[in-house]
Amino acid sequence: MFKTILIDDEPLAISRLKRLLSHYSAVISIIDEAHNGQEGLEKIEAQKPDLIFLDIEMPLMTGFEMLANLSYMPKVIFSTAYDQYAIRAFEENSVDYLLKPIEAERLEKTIEKLKK
Amino acid sequence: MNLEKAPDVSSRTATNNVVIPATENTRPYRRERNSRFRTGFKNAINRLNPQFVLYTFLFALFLIYGLNSILYFSLELLNPTSLEAEQNKAVFLANLTTGFSCFVSLIIFILFIERFLSKNWSKYTILIVFTYCMLMLIRLFQKAFYLIENDGGKYWAHYWKIMSVEYNASSISSHGTLYLVIPMIAVCVIFYNWQRSKDLDRKISEQEYQLLNLEKLKTKAQLNALEARINPHFLYNSLNSITGLIHDNPDKAEEMTIQLSKLFRATTGRSDQSFHSIAEELDIVKSYLSIEQMRFGDRLKYSIHLESGLENIKIPRFLLQPIVENAIKHGISKITEHGIIEVRITKENDLIVFQIHDNGPAFKEDLSGGYGLRSISDKLQLIYGNQATLQIENNDYKSIIIKVPMETLDKMSV
Known part of the structure; x- marks a missing residue:
């Protein structure tokens, strides 16, 4: 069971991800959500989740900037609208890189990766 | 120091020349001198066609004869x-x-x-x-x-x-x-x-006419190139948001889809016309903003104010929408809450003033970062020449201000 925080500046994206993850409630337990890098930073340091779903393009602080400032590093699954950050995401040792809109089959593969 | 003389590209005989280092003897080789003479001679021959030779002969003959006769006669008259x-x-x-x-x-x-x-x-x-x-x-x-x-x-x-x-x-x-x-x-x-000479005048004015037409076509082509296309990223983001809405709020998803198709119809349809009324442009801006509103939720509030009487005035298509898009891309998306966009259209003497304000971070000094303001000012230059202006206010009330003359477009037939 992974304690999870969802971090995305678009409320619609978060609500959709919630709905998709509701099929994996045995694996993923959503404990909180954040709407920008700053908020995400605070909540991660405070609650120390096992996993985060992270958007990249956010106001105040981007996803990468937030990761750079973390003292505690959870597992990261990037979920973003742009594919140009894939290589960098790979360097960040993330679990996966999901392109929005997230497809159900693709998410299934990600969850399988997590379970290993 | 060994200086090499560069070949003279402007002279026709350059291909025949051998590049000679200046330190050596500078007298051209004999062969080269002959060939230069021959090509010069050939060029001159080419410029003397038989017709010209005949005319020159006859004209010279009669001119000399005539002038001599005048001279003789005049001398006789005087003395x-x-x-x-x-x-x-x-x-x-x-x-x-x-x-x-x-x-x-x-x-x-x-x-x-x-x-x-x-x-x-x-x-x-x-x-x-x-x-x-x-x-x-x-x-x-x-x-x-x-x-x-x-x-x-x-x-x-x-x-x-x-x-x-x-x-x-x-x-x-x-x-x-x-x-x-x-x-x-x-x-x-x-x-x-x-x-x-009459024929020549006609030919010249025909050419002038064709040149004018060509100028017009070129302007049209340039305008078309500058025509705004829907930003693919925007489309992508909108479709993403719609995906998120479909289950949670089907009505809103439906409305958003309709707004998006409205926006597309505006870019793809009737592209041979470069102008439409201010009301039509505002329709596009409203569609665009309503879509972004769904994406940003409470992070965005917007208002559009149009002075009455200006609805039917013609302006270039997609004059305002790209600027509003900029306001979102570089302004609203960079702040976490209370984003505001204000569009005001008013009349100032003979000018129409468009002001687009957002409360995002100030414009960067060098206006880099793909603002796309360049293509808008190019479009304004093409259509209005120097009569239109584009100002950037980077102070308390951050905004872009465009002023265009009111009358011009009705008289143009682009």
Whole structure:
């Protein structure tokens, strides 16, 4: 069971991800959500989740900037609208890189990766 | 130091030249000198076509002959060497009057008669006949002078003697006729030149017209290139948001889809028209903002204010939407809450003022980061020349201000 925080500046994206993850409630337990890098930073340091779903393009602080400032590093699954950050995401040792809109089959593969 | 002389690319003989280091002997090789002479000669020959050679020959001949005759005659007039020379004054006067009558005949013909004739041969025929009549008229006057003037009469007597001298019984009966032929030829030549210059004028104005058309086409093409396309990222993001809405809020998802298709219809349809009314442009802006509103939720509030009476004024398509898009991309998306966009359209004397404000971070000093303001100012320049302005306010009320003249577009037919 992974304690999870969802971090995305678009409320619609978060609500959709919630709905998709509701099929994996045995694996993923959503404990909180954040709407920008700053908020995400605070909540991660405070609650120390096992996993985060992270958007990249956010106001105040981007996803990468937030990761750079973390003292505690959870597992990261990037979920973003742009594919140009894939290589960098790979360097960040993330679990996966999901392109929005997230497809159900693709998410299934990600969850399988997590379970290993 | 070994300096190499660079080949002279402007001269035609460059390909024949050998590059010579300046330190060596600078006299060109003999072979090279000959070839230079030969190509120069060839070039000159090319510029002398046979037609030109013939014209030059004839013209030179007659010009020299004519001028010499004038010179001789004039000298005789000024320093008469004999009584005959004195009497040549009559000839001089006769020539003047003949020339003058030719001139008058030509002018009258071109001004009044020429336009009624359609065929070329008819023009020349009528011209000759008309000139002949004029000359005969003048002859009558000359004869009248002869009859009136007693003292000057001897001059005219002498003139008529010259005109009716018979050189040979078998030759031309009266070379008086020959003296008539010359004015005929002269008026025909002059008329021909006049026709040609008229043709040239027409050709020039035709070319000018075509050039103007080409300019118009080029402007149109440039305008088309600058035409805004829907930003693919925007489309992508919108579809993402719609995906998120479909289950949670189907009505909103439906509305968003409709707004998106409205926006697309505006870019893809009727692209041969570069203009539409302010009301239509605001429709596009409203569609765009409503879509972004769904994406940003409470992070965005917007308002549009249009001064009444300005709804139907024509402006270039997609003048405002890209600026609003900028306001979202570089402004609202960078702040976490309370984003505001304000669009105000007002009238200021003869100008229409568009002001788009957002409360995002200030514009960067060098306006980098793909603001796309360049293409908008290019479009304004193409359409309005220097009459439109684009200002950037980077202070408390951050905004882009565009001013365009009100009247221009109604008169244009782009």
